[in-house]
Amino acid sequence: MGKLYDELTEDYRFKEGLKTCINCGTCTAICPAAEFYRYDPRKIVDTVQRRDEEGILELLKSETIWYCGECMSCVTRCPRGNGPGLVVMALRNLSTKLGYFTESEKGRQLYPLTKALTGNILNLGYCVHPDTFVFRDHPESGPVFEWVLEHKQDVYDRMGAAYGRQGEGALRIIPQEDLDELKAIFDETGGTERIELVEKFSEKKAAEMGMTIEEYRKYTFEHCSRGHFNNEEAGI
Amino acid sequence: MIYQGKQKIWSDYQKEIPDDHWFYVRSCIRQSFFPASEYYFLKICRDMLGRDIYESAHHTTCAGIAYHCDTIPQETAMTVVARQFALMTEAGYKNLVTSCITSFGNYCEILETWREFPELEARIREKLWKACRREFEKPEYIAHASDLVYKLRDEIASRAKYRLVDAASGEPLRVVEHIGCHYSKMFPHKGVGGAEYPCVLSGMAEAWGGKVIDYPERRHCCGFGFRQYFVKANRGYSVSNTHKKFESMEPYHPDMIITNCPGCPYFLDRWQYVIAEQEGKTYGKGGRGIPVLTYEELAGIVLGIDPWDLGLQIHQVGPEPLLDKMGVEYDPSRKYLGLDEKDILKPGLPTVLKCC
Known part of the structure; x- marks a missing residue:
């Protein structure tokens, strides 16, 4: 396991929000942010689930994780009980702790x-x-x-x-x-x-x-x- | 067989809402933008319907907005909520009713997280004790204030002075209801009717004579999005979501919108003003908007409370077309007066949106 992934797993929102993503994209389909912003929660969850350390680092410094409105519509619709919005909250928390939030305009x-x-x-x-x-x-x-x-x-x-x-x-x-x-x-x-x-x-x-x-x-x-x-x- | 199956499914979406004895916590947004709604929620429940609802002067925000804007750690939010529970426990109450949907979602999320991770609850108890020397029992029941009004809807209907019907034709008014995302999208079993069939507002509207409109974007977010509204640079997200809802409901010609969350009536009201001023588009008749009411305001209107006592003058979309259609008596000359008929001037008028 990578260091950033390990840190994410300590966040209770991550424990609640990521079980097993099947990459169906239902979260992106229902997401109010994805309709307006260049935002795709399916890709975020996929990057994190793959434990792609480089990809996670990129996310922590990105505009992407700050586009979510935390409405949690994705929680209702995920067929596997994941909460992409909760995963985003954990990513934002880690980005803040590590100071990466200043690398993006939205951060x-x-x-x-x-x-x-x-x-x-x-x-x-x-x-x-x-x-x-x-x-x-x-x-x-x-x-x-x-x-x-x-x-x-x-x-x-x-x-x-x-x-x-x-x-x-x-x-x-x-x-x-x-x-x-x-x-x-x-x-x-x-x-x-x-x-x-x-x-x-x-x-x-x-x-x-x-x-x-x-x-x-x-x-x-x-x-x-x-x-x-x-x-x-x-x-x- | 099929009918029985449906009954079984429907029973899963019901909530047994306690009838009495509540500890009340206020909302950051509702008290700032719709203060009379909180005032009349308490007045209706306590003075008119005889329920015991207690408020402690020492309670505060639940910090839910700061939490969902990612400005405070989860443990900070949890400990602020634990302090609210401690105040409830000290006052001798077991049922907590909150004026805010973000708070309701926050309380539900915290209790569910503690249920799954008891070690976290133990840590928060320790932190609360260190910070405040307080201890708490968890609430036996958490309701949003609209749950209570839903439970009392027939009692309110039995005392109604006005009904949600066109006074001239006798036809039911066409009502859009907007639930608010954090009421039941995260924890469907905590909301009346769940996330699929939330009936907390439609139940009120129908009990008071209205006809609820189903439209394609009925469950879409109002566009608050926390940081997507509070930061000026992000408000395009917020208004775009509201715009999407209004374009979707427009063909159904609603007479009014009833809302659950404290933020939603603000956004659905104010973004109508912005869309009118920026695009020249209005969604009501004759250059007006569609009136957006809180459920407390609607209950108050039904009970015959003066619209200006209920605070309808501090909405940007004027409520007069709705009041006129229902046949509600009101004095236009008193709309912007202060206490004891004090003259406190009048607001300016928008350029496009017709308000009164």
């Missing part, structure tokens, strides 16, 4: 995602929160949500939420003691180490690309090169 997006989501959890107690939902980053939320964000207290009061208040209810302030427990969980389970790892590799990549880390965050959040989608020609 580099892990930096803005980590900053936003773990920041929200540790500061506000939830993954998504109107206090950090910036309209210029989300024009698709429409003029109605621009209005909501401009009148947050009044609108959320009208909706029966507890925005800005202690106690129970939607959007309540999470007590500091509970945020401290979340931080302790992150410290104990590798969450904090993961954030630091993503920051370290991203800072290195930003320097290589001649950007400050804030320029890198913005660029990785917004920039999409041509060539990811099935109906595009490859290019910059």
Whole structure:
């Protein structure tokens, strides 16, 4: 067995997700990502199942593993009870641990995602929160949500939420003691180490690309090169 | 014989949902974009239907979105969930009901993984104790909040002020239901009707008088895709999936869409706005969109709760065509008022999509 394959087998999602793939391609047929991106979960699972170390290394540095939307439609349809989506999660986890995620445009997006989501959890107690939902980053939320964000207290009061208040209810302030427990969980389970790892590799990549880390965050959040989608020609 | 065989198969897809005593956990997305849905879920279940649903001020996210955006290790996600279980145990509850489909899938995945790998459960118990000095019992039952509304659908129907019928013709409204991938695609036996015949929403729609539309892309993802939405550069994936669904349902002329997951109503609503502004294409009549409701909002409308109390004014697609067709009474002049009739101005209007 190869080293990278061995590392994958330690991930519980890999243990759950790869039993015996018969390469039928049902996962690719049902996959919402495969319809739009140049993405084929059948090939990914095949590469991993063959224990092709070179192929696995290529995957860890590739755009490919970041195309999945983790909808898990493949889990329902696989005739052999595999979960290609779970295999992809294990590949992403290993790519992150080894720092290979900065080798691809879609992998580099892990930096803005980590900053936003773990920041929200540790500061506000939830993954998504109107206090950090910036309209210029989300024009698709429409003029109605621009209005909501401009009148947050009044609108959320009208909706029966507890925005800005202690106690129970939607959007309540999470007590500091509970945020401290979340931080302790992150410290104990590798969450904090993961954030630091993503920051370290991203800072290195930003320097290589001649950007400050804030320029890198913005660029990785917004920039999409041509060539990811099935109906595009490859290019910059 | 064939009928009995079908009955046997169907029985495998049923869930015995406990009737009462629930520990409630909120949703990151639902509380941010549809806060009144959470408010009225509790109000309907507690005040109108007399159920005991407890909320702890100390609960938090389940971290499921961060987990599915691959930003935290699996053990971090598991220990955050273990803390929610500890709060439930400390409060004396055994049934957990969650407002979020991602959470529901997350809880189911964690419990199934622990069942297969008990050593992992033991490790998470140890980590939770070290981090928080808490211990927990696993829930006896985990439901999504829609499971409860499904269970209570006939009680709601018996108190209905309005039904899902055209008030003028008496014909049933044409309802699209969208289940949300993590409800039953990963663990079909955890959802009412499984992954093949999910009836958690169609059961509500039919109990309240509507007619459910079957269309080719009925089970296709809304396009959330976690990182495929949260990163601005990836949103082409998200809108493309929603577009595919709308093109597929368009020939069936739905009056409304009812949704299960907190994210799906946001995407099915907002991407209609984007498709209209970018492509000039609208899917409702007269340049409007198809109204997209949460199941709590729909239950509230059926029960006669004011649409603006339910928060329908913070959808981008205006609900008025649906309300008018059902004959629901509402005051258009109060749509954007704050508490105590406070004037808090009005949102701007889209260029193409007609909203009110």
